[in-house]
Amino acid sequence: MSEFDKSGSISLTRHLIEEERAGHIGADLRLLIEVVARACKSISVSVGKGALGGVLGEAGSGNIQGEAQKKLDVIANDVLLEANAWGGHLAACASEEMDHCQPIPDVYPRGNYLLLFDPLDGSSNIDVNVSVGTIFSVLRCPEGVTHPDDSHFLQPGTTQVAAGYCIYGPSTMLVLSIGQGTHAFTLDREMGSFVLTTRGMTVPASTKEFAINMSNQRHWETPMQDYVRDLLAGETGPRGKNFNMRWIASMVADVHRILTRGGVFIYPWDKKDPSKAGKLRLMYEANPMSYLVEQAGGAATNGRTRILDLAPTQLHQRVPVFLGSRDEVAKATEYHLAHDAQAQTAA
Numbered sequence: 001m002s003e004f005d006k007s008g009s010i011s012l013t014r015h016l017i018e019e020e021r022a023g024h025i026g027a028d029l030r031l032l033i034e035v036v037a038r039a040c041k042s043i044s045v046s047v048g049k050g051a052l053g054g055v056l057g058e059a060g061s062g063n064i065q066g067e068a069q070k071k072l073d074v075i076a077n078d079v080l081l082e083a084n085a086w087g088g089h090l091a092a093c094a095s096e097e098m099d100h101c102q103p104i105p106d107v108y109p110r111g112n113y114l115l116l117f118d119p120l121d122g123s124s125n126i127d128v129n130v131s132v133g134t135i136f137s138v139l140r141c142p143e144g145v146t147h148p149d150d151s152h153f154l155q156p157g158t159t160q161v162a163a164g165y166c167i168y169g170p171s172t173m174l175v176l177s178i179g180q181g182t183h184a185f186t187l188d189r190e191m192g193s194f195v196l197t198t199r200g201m202t203v204p205a206s207t208k209e210f211a212i213n214m215s216n217q218r219h220w221e222t223p224m225q226d227y228v229r230d231l232l233a234g235e236t237g238p239r240g241k242n243f244n245m246r247w248i249a250s251m252v253a254d255v256h257r258i259l260t261r262g263g264v265f266i267y268p269w270d271k272k273d274p275s276k277a278g279k280l281r282l283m284y285e286a287n288p289m290s291y292l293v294e295q296a297g298g299a300a301t302n303g304r305t306r307i308l309d310l311a312p313t314q315l316h317q318r319v320p321v322f323l324g325s326r327d328e329v330a331k332a333t334e335y336h337l338a339h340d341a342q343a344q345t346a347a
Contacts, residue, residue, distance in 0.1 A: 012037055012174065012185050012194035024180050025162075028111055032089040032138065033162060036115070037174055037194055039083035040134050040166035041187065043076045043120070047132065047168040070126050073097055076119035076134060090115055091141040092148040094315060096284040101150050101315065110146065113161070114139040114153055118284040121165070122250025131169035133252030137288040138162040150315045153283065157308035163288035167252050175201070175259065175292060182259065182296040203298035204262035207325040209244050211254045212266045219270035223339035224303075227332050251280065255289050255323070259296055264324035266332065268303060278302070278320040282312055286321050299326035303336040 016030040077097045084090050085104060089111035094101040096118040104110045115138055122132040138161050142152050164176035172187040174194050182201045185194035210231060217228065234242040246263065248254050254265045267279050280286050290300035290307040300307045300323035310319065322332050 010196040012176075012196070015183070015185075015196055019178060019180065025178050028089045029113065029138065029161060029178070031087065032084075032111070032113055032115070033164075033176065033178075035083055035087050035089070036080070036117075036136055036164075037166075039080050040174060041172070041192070041194075042079050042083070043072075043134060044166070044168050044172040044187065046072060046075055046079075047120075047126070050129065070120070070123040072126055072132075073120050073123050080117055080119055080134070080136075084115060087111070089113055091145070092152070093117070094150070094153050094283070095119060096281055096316070101148065101153060103147055103149075112141050114141050114148060116153060116283050116288075118281070121252045121285065122248075125248075125250050130248065130250055131167055131253040131256075132250055133165050133167040133256075135165040135252065135285055135288050136163065137283065137291070153315055154312040156311055157282075157287035157290055160287060160291050160308075163291040165252050165255075165288070165292070167256050169253070173197075173256070175256065177292050177295040179295065182292050184259075201259050201296045203259060203293060203296045204325055205297070206327045207262040207264060208241055209246060209261075209263035210266065210328070211246050211248070211258070211263060212268075213247060213249065214245070216270050216272065219272040220268055221271070221339075223335040224268045224270075226339070227335040251285055251289065255293070258298070258324040259293065262325045264322065264328040264332065267321045269320040276318050278318040280319060280321050282307070282310060282317045282319045283315060286319050286323075289321075290323055293323050297326065298324050299329040300324075301329060301333045303333060304340070 016033060019025050020027060020030050077095050081093060084093055086108045088109035090104055090113050091110050092101045092103040092114055094116045117136040119134055120132055121135050125132055139155050139159055140161060141148055145152055162178045164174060166174045174185040176183055184198035184201055186197040188195050230238050231243045258265055269278050286307050293300050302320045303322055322329050
């Protein structure tokens with residue numbers, strides 16, 4: 001891959017080399033990110049073929065969450081596993097589509113990193129040609145561990161050394177952070193390389209836009225009901241301004257919009273299935289997206305606590321998610337904490 005595209009712009013490779021020279025990452029992490037990026041380019045090709053490639057529709061199988069897998073879920077999962085098996089940068093992979101982590105086979109050299117990924121977020125939208133994406137998170141393998149198991153992945157989001165997503169839309173974009181801001185790269189299809197198109201993405205602190213699935217409103221707990229009621233009251237209500245609602249039902253697409261122009265994305269806990277703490281997965285979705293949003297100046301909580309501070313207990317643990325413009329995330333969190341304080345006082 002050339003360090004420059006045809007117009008002299010900065011490629012992903014050059015950006016990572018510059019970060020390595022600055023001492024922000026090591027060579028192994030740089031190479032690992034490049035492997036993930038190449039895998040995403042391959043997935044982008046499959047997604048782009050759509051019906052022409054025979055990749056649409058159900059795969060006839062289910063994942064650990066009991067959700068029906070799409071053909072592209074399986075394809076994307078296999079692409080990421082195969083691409084990362086032999087590079088020598090990883091000790092193990094974990095996927096939203098697999099019950100347990102998969103250590104790197106003994107026939108290949110092992111590295112010092114753990115990779116988690118949602119191979120195709122928003123896959124329920126594939127058949128209607130809505131943007132979908134790949135989300136990934138990189139952790140360090142605990143020192144001295146040569147054969148990691150699920151327990152070694154259970155690290156808080158603050159320990160992530162890199163996170164990102166690739167969104168497959170009108171253009172294919174890779175959004176990445178290694179803890180030095182959040183940056184966007186667009187795939188130049190002619191050159192075959194990701195090119196830096198936005199350095200230092202910034203989420204505006206305040207917003208008038210929220211993303212939520214309103215069809216679940218009847219299942220929400222009281223503080224969530226109160227919060228959205230006040231949003232919908234508009235400029236004559238307690239918030240004193242009108243809000244617009246946007247909902248794509250693809251987390252990658254909704255978060256990408258927020259990173260691009262601000263807003264707040266909310267998937268709260270609800271009573272529809274009280275046994276589940278939330279809809280989204282902490283390790284595969286909430287942690288990497290929270291990392292990216294915080295690195296862009298935004299915030300992310302579960303309605304009460306900063307997501308990146310949560311101590312995971314299960315590989316496929318679910319959490320409520322409130323992320324985006326920091327003032328609005330703080331306001332939504334305030335509603336929940338105030339309700340809890342009132343309930344405690346009443347008790």
